[in-house]
Amino acid sequence: MTESLSLRTARGAHRAGPVPGDDDTRQPSDAGSALLEQDQREANRFRRTVLVGRIAVAVVVLGAWQLASGRLVSEFFVSSPSEIVGRLVQLVGTGQLWPHLTQTLIEVGAGLLIGVPLGVALGVALGMSALLSGWLLPYVMALYSLPRVALAPLFIVWFGIGLLSKITMVVTMVLFVIFYNVYQGVRNIDQDLFDVARSFRANRWQTVRWIMLPSLVPWLVTALRLSIGIALIGAVIAELIAASSGLGYYIKLSSNLLDVTGVFAGLAVITAVAIVLDQALGYVERRVMRHHPEKQH
Amino acid sequence: MTESLSLRTARGAHRAGPVPGDDDTRQPSDAGSALLEQDQREANRFRRTVLVGRIAVAVVVLGAWQLASGRLVSEFFVSSPSEIVGRLVQLVGTGQLWPHLTQTLIEVGAGLLIGVPLGVALGVALGMSALLSGWLLPYVMALYSLPRVALAPLFIVWFGIGLLSKITMVVTMVLFVIFYNVYQGVRNIDQDLFDVARSFRANRWQTVRWIMLPSLVPWLVTALRLSIGIALIGAVIAELIAASSGLGYYIKLSSNLLDVTGVFAGLAVITAVAIVLDQALGYVERRVMRHHPEKQH
């Protein structure tokens, strides 16, 4: 029972099942092709199970929605998957989707490109200096908790109705999530590793690159994952307040027209973008983590 | 130079300065009162420096704002600290503030009470099961990245214009932040410690309590810190869309009346709430961390 409590990423051997021994081949780094084949089989089986389950979840949820719509709940409030798909097909077919999509993607991309490094820098600085964090931390918290929606009009006044105000909005959303994770990550780095770097007289930049950043990887992964979602939210919020294109604009327009199908179609696109970005991040994570201690898939 | 790279929370002795030796007292756990007094002095000095700097930051920012307002920038856009303070005094004096404040606090409190345990449970479950996370993770990401602002109207349609829709909004904001941090935290727990617990045949619940939760403390702290801010934002967003009281309602009202001072007064109250909650969290953190390996202030 407690066995299952060990991490799914438990060290290899936890999962190694008994296989018929073939004692004759005594190569130090090879345990026989039977074992390796079995590993391969297990890995494939696992991948299949994941895929099937994933599809099942989608089918069940969308199916329930489709069935409930118009029966249990008025279609006016929840639309239905088939209608939404129809709308999406139409949006793609007529080419209406692209300007909205690219607009939002540009805002998200630019916002992440600015917000992430800024957040990392701030997190490292405050994480390393007790004085700086003593001075600034309460204010960071204060700024973070400001509802950006309420500030949006000011953003428009300061940064115009164009891209700049939207990117700023995304940056202010992303910044804090990255900051807090990096800050906590910095404070959790193994002091012994710093000592090693110091004893080899690594300079500041080397210590950051070789000790700090690798130690921060798990924290950064979480932070980036949270950032993708929140960047999308930021862009959409900015577009809700004032815009002439973008997915948020499309959603707002649909919402004002009581076009729930349009709202859900817009949300579906955002969702798809989020999943794609997240999978991309997952891919990068696996590549980086390959060398990281704690986790390997 | 590299020296300053060692964490501010570096082990005690990193900071221990030379003091005159008093070799005659050879007590194993006491290093002489001169040293202890010096530590005390240093700690006090540090606390003073932090406080002074913190106040200085506030004074500079508010001062610049006050000076710029009406000179560099029209007061119509940025109001001014003195006006905002005046408004706050008035809001408190007339008792107008309390219903709004308590309304928002109730929403935030209830949302956190529901969202935090839910997020922890989800994070632990998905962090521990490769299958569950394989099935659900992409969808969690998808849900997380849905702009809640765009969903707010639907929440109101589904859950009414009362407390329920606001609490739901707060929960949906808080849930994901907690989830992602806990999830990553679970995946970063030292496998050796699980092995220890297993070898002593600790049951599932004991392993969670004695190994998992303490290991998650740094991740939970970040998650909670992020949650406070985001819960406030969630409550305000929900109130902006539909409400009859609450700080978001007050801000919306002021905004529609082009009363920027009122908007900032509302934001100031939110900020104050965030700082108070954050400080409370910091206090709890210090108490818990007292026994935690990495960090002590």
Place this chain on the structure above:
Amino acid sequence: SAEPGPPTIRVGLVCGGVGLAALAIDSGGLPDGLQAQKICFDSGSDAVQALVGGSIDAFVGAGEHVVDNRAKGLDVKGYAVVSEAPPYSLVSAAGSGVHGVGDLAGKSVAVTAPGSLSDTELQKATAEAGVPYSGLRVVGAGTGATMQAAIGKGGAAAGMVSDPLLTTMLQSGAFTLTWKPDFRYIALAVIAKPSWVNDNKPAMQAFLQALRATQDKANADLPSVLGAAKQQAPTLDPTTLRTVVAATIAQAPPKLTIDDGPYRDTTQVLTQVGQVQPDKVPSFTDAFDFSLLGPQ
């Protein structure tokens, strides 16, 4: 103006629903090669801030924004009136027992947002009926589905609704009309900063002329603008759309110009509900300038 190339104008709108300005822009054929960009705002006050801050050039919104802001010393002016009918009516759920404003005393009433035009209208309605406004629980319930849900699910005894939802809701039979504004009010005006207009006369002129042309076209041949209207409200069925467009056109004053009668009505409402100090109310000629609309 010094600027070369075709005149451009950035117009702020509260989107959703059919409006004359949006019809003019969407039906194309703007005069003098005018480039007009629609920017959708969430609320009028956001747009006014953007206007004053220079992020947009013109805004089509409630006349109170002109009055309010001039009273505050901000330099904004109305250059045309697109609607002089207050848009919001009070609606209650059928069978709720609410028949008139008098039945609302002490109850929850939904407005789109506190401090917005619907709120102003509610204050006017209660004042007319002699019900103390302060005794109501005013709920901001947004527009569209949230408003409908607030009224339909009993979150509010009545709510302020505008077209096209108003028509739809009343047609459904589940809702009854509780109160309908019977006064004149500058509900939609083209607002801009005189300083900008001075520098960009051709653009403003072209835009206003486009509005006039659209108005004339619609009055002469309603179906000719339905295509553009369909763009703004693609989900409305043709008959409803036609009704809504006809109402929109009907609300616009002749030649988009008013005399000081409706202006006085408007300022009277605003002073009555305490939104503007009586002594701060700007004069009609100070607040509106119809000279750019062309020959009267």
Place this chain on the structure above:
Amino acid sequence: MTPKVAVRDLRVAYRTRTGRHLALDGADLSIGHGEFVALVGPSGCGKSTLLKVVAGLVERSGGDALIDGKPIDGPSAGVGMLFQNDALLPWRTVHENIRLPLQVAGGNRAEQDVRIRDLITTVGLDGFADYLPRQLSGGMRKRVALARTLAADPDLFLMDEPFGPLDALTRRRIGAEFLSLWETLGTSVLFVTHDVDEAITLADRVVVMSPAPGRVLTEFPVPLHRPRDVRELRFTPSFRDLHDAISDALVAPSEIA
């Protein structure tokens, strides 16, 4: 009678990024009830792996491993493992770290405290009850881990270099302490060490493993009567002979290689 522990033809192949790493390849071992077995072998030959298999922490890729005649399938009751790295809970004080197995067992806290204080004295850490692991020296941490294992009161001890980072004196003192404990309790012990002297001093039998991938090369019964006087022992001739024989066995395979 079935032995306490029986390991037959044990294979363990760790998963690595590129495939599998064979750590044990046909290891055989048996420990009788109440027997004290020392395990010596070159670094990386699979001693820790063997202990972890018996502890139920690492799965077999082949062969059998039984405790009391029952195949091992997860950690068994009554087995106490002392890890090579101390694996203390970094957020718990010395006192609370030692409490862990007692907490699992449940029972009165005050009684636990008494027991813990006793154990702290046994391992010579009086005055350090409230220290955190990172405030201790390497040897002190190991002693905490030892106390924790003792607290579990197992009837099979699996000890992975328990006295590694201890100075000779402390090592001998704690070794003697542990020996007399074992002599009164009659538990079984599997004990990994690098110190052949220590192996002979403590064990009934010394098992020598081959270089990686490990299998058991040979074993030596220790023909010394008990109770043993740890301090005097190493100067007896039979001790010297045994020492040389084991050292030779350890050297042999690598001399060939």
Place this chain on the structure above:
Amino acid sequence: MTPKVAVRDLRVAYRTRTGRHLALDGADLSIGHGEFVALVGPSGCGKSTLLKVVAGLVERSGGDALIDGKPIDGPSAGVGMLFQNDALLPWRTVHENIRLPLQVAGGNRAEQDVRIRDLITTVGLDGFADYLPRQLSGGMRKRVALARTLAADPDLFLMDEPFGPLDALTRRRIGAEFLSLWETLGTSVLFVTHDVDEAITLADRVVVMSPAPGRVLTEFPVPLHRPRDVRELRFTPSFRDLHDAISDALVAPSEIA
């Protein structure tokens, strides 16, 4: 001539939650240029602390510590520390862990690789270049740490139980390897060990520390000529005598206490 390392009346008091913990109280030590000094003492007496002070990682609370006559103030150039816990970077492979000091020094990667492969062979880890620390046994990790310190090519080695978790054979082999390296390079070494045999075999002088809070009790010059034959040494009578003397010195203070 100034000694390589001079420590006088050194006091270190660690900060703890409740106040200060005195780890060293008046320690004196000096290491000549090219001298090999072994440090032995009871667990927790402050050996690691002393090394860390010389490494510039822990600040003094009192007394002096100088390298080449200059007060220590942070890590000095040319000082190589091997930590008691191996302190490897967990995300780097064996090869990349060893690269660390070479990276700090900069220079050609290909040359670094050659050097690293050499060092991996020196510590007997051929075939494990691409393993991560957690895939290695305790002794193997220690050897990686040793290789990493060797890579830095310091002229003062500070080694905190470098051969702790190694079996006798590997230990002797690597010890001899290190000794011959030292004999050719003429660097200074401060070497913490529990193994009095090892201390005598390797060092020019064995320094014995008192129980906590540590100070230096006494020291023994090792009158054995070099180069030494590590395998034969321990059977000579002068070796035996020295061993007994040092063991007695280690026992003495605690016998009194």
